[in-house]
Amino acid sequence: MPHWIALTLATGLLTAPTPQPGRQGDFAEAAREYGVPVSVLLGVSYLQSRWDDHAGQPSVSGGYGPMHLVDGGAAVPEGHHHDGDPRGDDARPMHLPTTPQSPAGSAEVPEDTLGEAARVSGIGAGRLRRDPAANIRGGAALLASYRGRPGGAPADWYDAVVRYAGSRGFADEVFALMRAGAARRTDDGSLVRLAAAPGAVPPARPMRKAASPAECPTSLDCEWMPAAFRKFGKKKDYGNHDRLNRPRRVDYIVIHDTEGSYAGVPSMVGNPRYVSWHYTIRSRDGHVAQHVRNRDIAWHAGNWDINSRSIGIEHEGYLARGGTWYTEAMYRSSARLVKHLASVYKVPLDRAHIIGHDNVPGTTPSTVPGMHEDPGPYWDWARYFALMDAPLKPAGKGESIIIRPDFDEHREHYTGCSSKRPARACPSQGSASVWLRTAPREDAPLVDDIGKRVGKDSTYSVYDHSARASTGQRFAVAGREGEWTAIWYLGQRAWFHNPPSAPTAIPAAGPLVTPVKDRVRVYGRAYPEKSAYAGSRSRFQRHVPLNYVIRRGQSYSTGLTLTGTYHRADSIHPARHDTVKGRLRYHQIQLGHRVMFVRAEDVRLVR
Template structure:
């Protein structure tokens, strides 16, 4: 890949103070040959290194398939991203070992038996989430399987839970759906990136089962009338008709982790339109790929209005409605933290990364421009908070760390919060919002 092709966050598979690996000396170049695995002792794991290779001998910026770092010293690990491979286990290993494919993940979990291959050291940055900021602050776990087929196995769920518990304890990651996220919850880093973001592990992945195995089932922590709720349908009873629009095929109705969103309290109303996914202004759909037209189990929202059989939540700057029939569990009341615009602000911008301002970049590191996403927090609205998120841009552009200030974290002065703006998370500046407790 050329430097322009590798422009961080411009790639869907790649994309990040002043801590620099140059301070660590020659050992900082260690990568693919490191032995051992980072797994709980109870889990069947092996070390199967992803490629770390310079692909053009004349160009140190042309390489694959991850970036060397020294996390958490360089940049904090705050998220765990769950993916599916859309390939067999063996083919996934081959892809991650091909430096021309520009893709990797820290772990791959086999469907048949829950066997785990660690392919990237957790200190390093895998090219996995399609958002360089999220890449640099996360560990990626790939599940052998296909999102449209709902073939994830009990062995995979059990292995995933063991691995997530281990990683969460190691890096002090909260066990909630603002931090244990799917690839379908990762935001586009800028508006043009949104439509190309991935939708795995998809509408049928059983998040409730995973969190029960984690020992963190969704339980009521707020009063019955709390405005803060967690989406929590009964998986086996929540039968949804979803379309796979990549193959133009209907997926047979089956248990789902998701609830459909409408623009009004009627199934005859248009489906919710995600402005980033539907840049042509078309209405939302029941496509699995149309993540903005659904909400997913475990995600928290603030209730905007209730009508018989329907609930509206604040969502991407407006009211989105989902069916909530009497006697059918769709949400669980919560107490917790929400964000709302500070007094005097008509709306607050939402970003796809928590990056420094231009003036905070050293001259040797090009400024990465971040523009607001097409969603805002408007006056009178409230959104669930995932807490403070790390700031900083991790600059890594060469195979050997030889560029000026290469493998350096550029810190920022601004503080950001994670916000559940839609199906995908986003980031808002702390100076723009008030943090309020909802019970």
């Protein structure tokens, strides 16, 4: 324990005020004990954990408790997130290396703040992990050790906050939060408040040496970490993205998780034989790295049509590693980035355009089972859209609904979080998805996805979204019975529990499509008709229907109508690329958990 802290405690220099109850009192007591302004302590904790303990589970970056004390010794093996063909182009298939590039050593590896906090506070590491009050004390002691002396105005603690998480961007966001204030009920039932302090302004700091070339809003801590773009192999193949010499249309922003730590990102994105994405966001502080220019096509979604019209954002994390949690700092940075990109590219802020990797359709029936499931049911879509100033709100009493459970209170049963015991139930925590059943009762079987699990029943695994609808997705109502609501889902009625006392959906308005013939085929790509290729250097891309059909009397929400295009990119030189534009029109529909496409001539649009 630092000498000045011990002396302060021994002499009673810090007098105790009237104790406050619950977690609010834990913050007040820790702030008094170590001479940290309580607003600073609350601000740092909120940006890490939203003042929650998460039942002692670590975050995706190994942080524990309300103060997100990182256990630097708990190394997590790197995953291999991008299996299959992330490029997703039949005309130029891509096969990944058998094993991913091993992550190189990186200065980005977080410090062992749990060990540091144990040293300066005298509290054992085990207790810091499992006892939220002790964790708050450990975080306060760590901040105090960085500052070097107690007391002072919040602005005097700015450099200590920078050191705590490792970036100025994090510290700036902490002070912005202190100015705005916050209040919420934490996972122990306590009501915690951070009073707004409009005067909480960080100290003036020298201007940065050079502006970052990254395409980010100025308010974000953002760096340029370029992806590899060079030839390799005897056939002069190249990777790991396609550059364009003109602006491109962007219809989607695709949300991924890395299934690995941020430390492994430089080596993976820097490997021309691997894959690429546009941005990565670090968990502990929300730091952003851009790898591919937004005008260029990254190989991230497994569907070339979606890749050519999207921006991909990876978030440091693991879909199912013990049901771990994402930090508030990550959510806020990501929301700010997506809001900025949506404004630049005129992308609507809704779940038809801001999609997860798990919402991207397969290209052909053979690719559907292998399409990815991230970011999974533990990504809080409702909070994410609220941070983008686009909250999910009820709209009218139309023939559709938006899935919208209360994330904190909605605790569904999942399995698959433990690789050693995949049948074991995942730790209980908030969820953004609802289970879909064949009948309006809890014991009814889950609906099946004939494309994802061919010939097999759906499961409760976090890796199986066959029978799940996710927050923000809009579906056409197919029936109501008691506390249950049915939606049209993958060509069938699918029921979910939607009690008035704890609703899991809200009424919505918006266009629907309904078939004009009995069997309407569904596609994973919106490609042009054959005649559009006449005079082009591109070979006709066949229209391969997926496993699903929709029938008369069914309805599906649509969020995008477009004309088919195909961009041929088989050369490192953008001038040799070719874009085919057709006349065949498609509607994007929310068919199941994934979006898909139907030909406009096969359906009737109902507004």
